Amino acid sequence: MASIHRRPRSPFWHGAFRQGGKLVFRSTGATDKAVARRIADEWEQVARQAEGGTHIESQTREVIVGILKRANVGYDGIKTSSVRQFLTDWLASKLASIAKGSSWSYRKAVEGFLTWADKKAELPLGAIQPQDARAYVANLQSENYAGKTVSIYGKVLRSAFKQAVTDGLITTNPFGSAIPKASKGANKAHQRGLFTAAEVRLLLDAAQKASTDWRTAVMVGVYTGARLRDCCRIKWEDLDLTQETLSLHQLKTGTRIQVPIHQELLHHLETIASSAGDHAAEFLTPTLARTESGGAHGLSMKFARIMRDAGVSAGKTSTGTRRKQNERGFHSLRHTFISALAAADIPAELRMKLSGHADLKSHSGYTHTETQQLANALKRVQFNA
Numbered sequence: 001m002a003s004i005h006r007r008p009r010s011p012f013w014h015g016a017f018r019q020g021g022k023l024v025f026r027s028t029g030a031t032d033k034a035v036a037r038r039i040a041d042e043w044e045q046v047a048r049q050a051e052g053g054t055h056i057e058s059q060t061r062e063v064i065v066g067i068l069k070r071a072n073v074g075y076d077g078i079k080t081s082s083v084r085q086f087l088t089d090w091l092a093s094k095l096a097s098i099a100k101g102s103s104w105s106y107r108k109a110v111e112g113f114l115t116w117a118d119k120k121a122e123l124p125l126g127a128i129q130p131q132d133a134r135a136y137v138a139n140l141q142s143e144n145y146a147g148k149t150v151s152i153y154g155k156v157l158r159s160a161f162k163q164a165v166t167d168g169l170i171t172t173n174p175f176g177s178a179i180p181k182a183s184k185g186a187n188k189a190h191q192r193g194l195f196t197a198a199e200v201r202l203l204l205d206a207a208q209k210a211s212t213d214w215r216t217a218v219m220v221g222v223y224t225g226a227r228l229r230d231c232c233r234i235k236w237e238d239l240d241l242t243q244e245t246l247s248l249h250q251l252k253t254g255t256r257i258q259v260p261i262h263q264e265l266l267h268h269l270e271t272i273a274s275s276a277g278d279h280a281a282e283f284l285t286p287t288l289a290r291t292e293s294g295g296a297h298g299l300s301m302k303f304a305r306i307m308r309d310a311g312v313s314a315g316k317t318s319t320g321t322r323r324k325q326n327e328r329g330f331h332s333l334r335h336t337f338i339s340a341l342a343a344a345d346i347p348a349e350l351r352m353k354l355s356g357h358a359d360l361k362s363h364s365g366y367t368h369t370e371t372q373q374l375a376n377a378l379k380r381v382q383f384n385a
Helices: 033-052 057-070 083-095 100-122 130-142 147-166 197-210 212-224 228-232 263-279 299-310 331-343 348-355 360-364 368-378
Strands: 003-006 013-019 022-027 245-250 255-260
Touching: 003 033, 013 033, 022 033, 083 100, 083 147, 100 130, 100 147, 130 147, 197 212, 197 299, 212 228, 212 263, 212 299, 212 331, 228 245, 228 299, 255 348, 255 368, 331 348, 348 368
Parallel strands: none
Antiparallel strands: 003 013, 013 022, 245 255
16 A cells, blocks of 8 residues: 655655555655545556556546646646557648658658557557667568668657657657667668660650650650659649750759750650640649559559560669669669769769759759850760660
8 A cells, every 4th residue: 555755855745655566756746644645545556557457548547637636736638649649640740841752751650660569559659668669670670671761760750759758748759769870881772773875765765655754754864864753743834945944843852953954855845845735734744743653553663664665674683671672763864864974074063953962052043154054064965876
C-alpha cells in the first residue's frame, strides 16, 4: 500500500509506492494529508495495472482527472495523441510545405514505422521508447534496405518526434540516437551508366514508335538532363519558343530554372505545337503528366520497355539492397547530358546551371549575357550522326 511522507523544506506531501520492484517517491502537490494519501494510492493502482498488462490510456486519464478535480485545478480535459494520430497529423503538415520530390520518402518513413509498430501505434505517443527506435532501424537493416534509405527514414522520424518534444507531448526523442553512422562506403550512391550517342538515337527512335509524348519526354531528357517526372510535367506555358527558352520546374528540389532550348528539341517542339494549334493540352506530354514514376505501370517501367524495344541494355542490376536498381535507366540521360557537356569543354559553372545543380538564387540572377553563353554552350552538344 502506498504511503505518504513529509520532506524537509517542502510544503507538499510526497507519495511512496513500488513500481517494477523499485520504491518510487513523487510529490503529490497537495498540502492536505488525506488528499495526498488518495493521490498516492491511485498512483500505485495505475503502476500495478501497467505491470499486470491491464493498463490502458482511458484509465490513466480518469485517474489524473480525478486527482485534478479533488485538487480544485481548472482543466479543459486531458488531451493525448496516439502514435498513429500524431505521426499522421505531422506528416500532413510536412507534406504541405516540402518539395514534392521529398514527399515520397516522408510518407514511406511514417507509414512504414506505423506498420511495423502494429498495435503499439494505437498507444499514447510516450509509449515509443529508444529501444523501439533502435529495433525499427535494425528491422530496416535486416530487410536489406540501403544504408542511405535507413538514414533518411530515421531522420524523418527523428524530426517528427523532435516536434513532439517541442510541443511538450513527450520529454525525450526516442530517435535521438537511433540512427547508426554508416560505415565508410556503405551509403555510396548507386552508380548510373551512360548512353552512347548511338544508343541515344536508338532510344529516340523507339520512343517515337511508343508515342509522340514519349518522343517528347525523351528528347527533353536528352537535351536538358531533366529528371523523368520533370520532363513529363512541363506545361506549354513553360515554353517561350520565340526566345527559345524553357522554364523547368524541378520537383525534387522545388526550384525552377530557365534554360535555353537545344535546336533539335526546338524543332521538335515547333512541329508538335503547329500540329496541336489552339487545341494544345495543358501539358506538353498529357498522356504521361499524371502518371507516377514508380510501380509496375509507372513511367520508369515504361521507359525500361522502350529501352528493350530499342535494343539498349539496362546494364547490371544491383541486388545488394532491398531495392533493386538497373545500372541504366531514364536518369542515365541526365548523366549522359552532363558528361557530354564536360566532353565539349563546357566549364563546370555552366554545366551546373544547365543541369540545375545550383541553388535557386544563382538562377534568379541570370542576365541576357549569361543566357546567351548557355545557349552557345548547348549548341556544342550533338547526338545526331
